[in-house]
Amino acid sequence: MERDTHFILGVYEDEDVLLHAVKEVRTSGVKIHEVYSPYPVHGLEHVLGYKRSRLPIAAFLFGMLGTTLALTMQFYMMRFDWPMIIGGKDFAAFPDFIPVTFELTVLLAAFGMVGVFMISSNLKPWAQPRIFDVRSTDDKHIMAIDIANNGALEIEKIKEILKSSGATEINNKSFEE
């Protein structure tokens, strides 16, 4: 499937200018696709209006999975599959199971979180990343605006808004995927 996407890019030099620009651009009705910056900008996700990550929920669920898995596994092994007397304890000696349960809970929560994060951020090894502007890995902040998402607004109007918000450069970028 071939699909063309066209973006307008605003290039910003300074993070304070960027933070104000994001607010300005959003209040003037332009939908921002994404902002790329060389380092984490404190408060950027807040002005972009991103919802809080749901990753903790995934972590909790994977942790619960780990707990359940560990307890069932040990209980099955020690009570039914191959019962052994260890230290004169019951076959199903619950306190003995806790360390393994703890470890598996942590392991699955951590792995699950990493996995969910990779999937949700499209970090698969064969993914073709969209490079908007290589300078976003060096010293420039890049604000990308998807033209298709801003159908009602004139392209010239968007560029004007970007310019007045403090962008030092305004570029076009298209991807053919």
Add this chain to the structure above:
Amino acid sequence: MAHDVQHYNLDQKFDFRAGTKKAIMTVLGIGAALLVLGIILAMTGGGHHEEGAEAAGHAFHWYERLYANLWINNVYFTGISIVGVFFFAIQYAAQAGWSAPITRVMLSLGNWLPIAFVLMIVTFFVANHDLFHWTHSYLFDKSSPEYDSIIDGKGAFFYWPMEKGSFPIFYIARMIIFFGFWVFFFKKFQKISAQEDQLGGNSHWFKMRSWSAYFLVFFAVSSSISAWDWVMSIDTHWFSTLFGWYVFASWFVAGLSAMTLLTIFLRGQGYLEMVNENHIHDLGKFVFGFSIFWTYLWFSQFLLIYYANIPEETVYFIERLESDIYGGFIFVNILMNFVLPFLVLMTRDAKRHGIFLKVVCTLLIVGHWVDFFLMVQPGTLGHNGGLGLMEVGMLLVYGSSMALVVLSSLAKGNLVPKNHPMLEESYHHHI
């Protein structure tokens, strides 16, 4: 960067209103009434217990339960109090900025220390034989049929340099030294903090950091040894190498809960305006994290004893788990101090909103009292103990007395250290 200092009234003093005072006095009154009622019940009733005890060669007296209760609360509230000073010192040693406006709240808990010292030493001298088995001199007398070679081996820890079985001078000296230094450091911190208000500048902060470091070194040793002295020596034969940490963890969670409750209370009264949900969030994280730390230590102690299955170690848990009186409390203890705070405080919102923290911190303060109840009563009272009117009454009396002392000390000075060099950083604290 804009300076937000001028937005806040930094000279605010806590006004200990008559209404608040009256409410605390009411709790104190209820506690005292329950206590008296409990004593009367214990004096007149409890006959069925006594028969069994007399058969075993030791008559049980109602006042033994009173002493055990006094001891639980002496140790517990001393802990909450010294943890306030400890957490204050941590802020300076770690050069923390976020906590600057609430450092006085932490330090205020230390005001209970001198009273705790008097109560503890008096209780020890009144109740020594009823609380501590090792205070009996016949245990060290080789010609006596009651001679106990294990306790004799440990005797020097209490009696050195005097003869074993006489006056426990080493034990008493440690108590005096620990309390003495704790109070000394507490007063020192108070003094430097007050000077900073007067004179300003950064030099007081540096001075405080040095004194905090000295205190932390002293506290690291003294907290552990005081736990052996005041709690572990009740079960004289038994020992656990991580007992000091375990008691400290219990103290720390209870102290953090007290600080959090106090901060939320003061905020609710319109003080500490600069403390917002970000600061509360941090306190909540401490309560959450150290609840898990306590559980970790509790379980580490339990699992190794359970797994190794050595009789002289397992006796500690046999006494508790197999008992009709204390068996259930082990599970109440885990439920209140681990399961509840773990599940309730897990989400971010629960740590940022006062209402969840109020509930959880109140439960934790009761929960860790139960923890100390479980450490002290089985070894002192055995099957004559239990959770009754006397226990509830004594907890209320101690709790409300400490609240009175702490709040009236807060009313004396400024609530916020207005010349703290990191106040500005604290205003911008955002997580």
